[in-house]
Amino acid sequence: MIAIHDLVKQYGKFTAVDGISLDVKPGEIHGFLGPNGAGKTTTLRMIAGLLKPTSGRVVVNGHDIATEPELAKASLGFIPDRPFIYEKLTAGEFLRFHAGLYGLDGDGVTERVQEMLDLFELRRWENELVESFSHGMKQRLVMCAAFLHRPQAVAVDEPMVGLDPRGARLIKDVFRRMSEHGVAILMSTHTLEVAQEMCQRISIILKGRIIAQGTVDEVRGLAGAGDDHLTSVFLRLTGGSALQELDEVV
């Protein structure tokens, strides 16, 4: 599970994340929604241990990221929005190195690597340099790496960007299957249809604060939006009514 308590991140006088708390339970897919610059990526980077919070706590699978970083990271799979991959390594080499980072050793590693490459349809690219991969292929490779060590919690930033419909379908299926196996998934996304389709609960963040949290229906209720589509609810909550002025500008 992923639990964050009163998390704050300040850059000088600017507060990017302003005391947010959320709890992603085992087996739950939690959507993390918000407009650009709302603080989603900053929050996810703090969960992954890449940014030091100004205050607050992040707990992954019972381990505090500040006091037990290795244990917390060992049980987390993190998929960043701008992943780093060694361009001059082959897909196989990258995954084997990644497995080593998470302490996977022995004969099982090769088998597991191939299993993941098969799952994400990259097997025939195993011995090709990453630099020759398309954006979507790199995205799938990063997912292979993130799920290689069978994490109990996953934090993922914009997983659908750059994926073709087949790739997107695959990722959705993988997430659903992982959730069925008890993995807690915190997913930031702009694709509201994906959130509506996949997430049991969602949190909407605006200017560093969570302004709505609950199931999709509960959030609809909060926004007083009746049976509206999630996009309308999102725009209503995040001040997207300015879109109505588009006609005057265009």
Added chain:
Amino acid sequence: MKGAFSYLLLPHIWSSRNRARRRERGDLMRGLLFGGVGLFVLAALFGGAFWLTWQLDDYDELGDYLLRLGLSWLFMTFLAFLTFSGIVTALSTFFLSEDLRLLLAAPVASRRLFYARFVRTVVQSSWMVVVFLAPVLMGVGLARCAPIGFYLTSVLTIVPFAVIPVAVGTACTLLLVNVFPARRARDLLMLMGLLFAGSIVILLRMIRPEQLMRVESLPDVTGFFATLQSPVTPLLPSFWAGEMLFASLKGGWDLLHTGALWTTALAFCVGLRAADERWHFAGYSRSQEAPKARFTKLRGLDIIARLLPLSPVRRQLLVKDLKIFLRDVSQWSQLLLLLALVLIYLYNFRVLDLGRIPYMSGFIKNVYAFVNLGMAGFVMATVAVRFVFPAVSAEGAAFWLIRTSPVSMHDFLWSKFWTGLVPVLVLTEGLTMGANELLGVDPVLKVVAACAIVFLSFALVGLATGLGARYPRFTVDPSQVAGSYGGVMFMILAVLLIIVTIVLLGWPSTTYLMLKLRHIPLGPTRLVIMGASFVVAAVISIATWLIGMRSGVRALEAMRN
């Protein structure tokens, strides 16, 4: 193995192996050229060290004293270099390196990450020093018929000697990054480093070591040595390293200084590791922060550009190129180093005492005018390959903007040409005219050299712009583009052009000078041949300029199609 820190170095080793396996176009030529130059430099270092040590052997105790002093000075220079190099490299390896995003998100113990990064920092900061020291120490050892222990001691000296200053540099970086955002710190360091390098070079030149060669200045030699000895303090690792090597050269072993060097290196490692565990994550976290960037608005540029008789497209391209260049400290600060070298170059001409050469001083001065022209040509080629050649590549991922806009590739490339031409022309013309003025060369030669620089500037800037468009590298840093296949090809063509120009101008100019010296008038035939020679030189330059540009425009148009 997977728990060891060395496991974290594997991607770099595998990447290098994969890179070596996949050859790219021009690798062989680049390898031969750089390898040849490298071997030549190593041989020169070895030869120089061997000859100097051999000569000093004739002076018994004084020779020993000078050798000892020399070793301490050599190591002290490297001490400063390694400390600074450690600061800059640690900034990249510990804080700005892209792969940290992957490694820090993985369950890697901070101690393990520290060792891996520190080893990388030491290797990256010190490989040049090792490559320089190896032939020098080999030359010293062979000239003194040193025992095998000397070479072993050399290895035992260089390792801790490199670790100490790099650890100090890394500690400075750790402190800096916890105070300033890392990207700001990098800019500051870049600037400080270049100012430091420039002032060291100027300082060394101002000592005027050539005075030692003059018999009349012998009374000053004692003073000179006193100056040399003053910064060599027994508390610095450079002194310990020099003493260790000197003792082993004599067949002994200086245990005290060996112990001092190794224990200090180990103590620094332990101290640095503790500091890293305490402050690295906080510093890394700060380095990820992107507060509102401070930058120079450069409004004056817009005003000046508005006054220039340019089309809106060319004006905007010019303003954009200049703003990007001036806001990137890593780009423009390199010009400072170049400026320092130019000042030394001119200073050399000021102190050049050609009057001491009997009878021929006037003629030699004029020959120097051509040496000067050649040097200016090489400076021009270097500036062009570093700043003009990468102009198209520097568009990088934003090149789509040009390709999809209604701007012709002709306009785009010519805008790059004019932007590059003006500074190159002003710099090299100033350099040549200044040096010729200081030398006091014949007025005719002054005019010939000034005109030659104008033609060469057009030719080399045109060639650099054109080849830069023919062989663009949009995905790499502009500073690395110069070493690409196209960059090497440009340098080869540039050197050929400079040589041809000097030959074509040198022959008639020498004839003119010799006849003038003998008071023989120039006949019409000679005048015609001389004129023809000048015209051929001009035509070659113009052809290089225009063909280079046309080929560049065509390459860009082909890319668009």
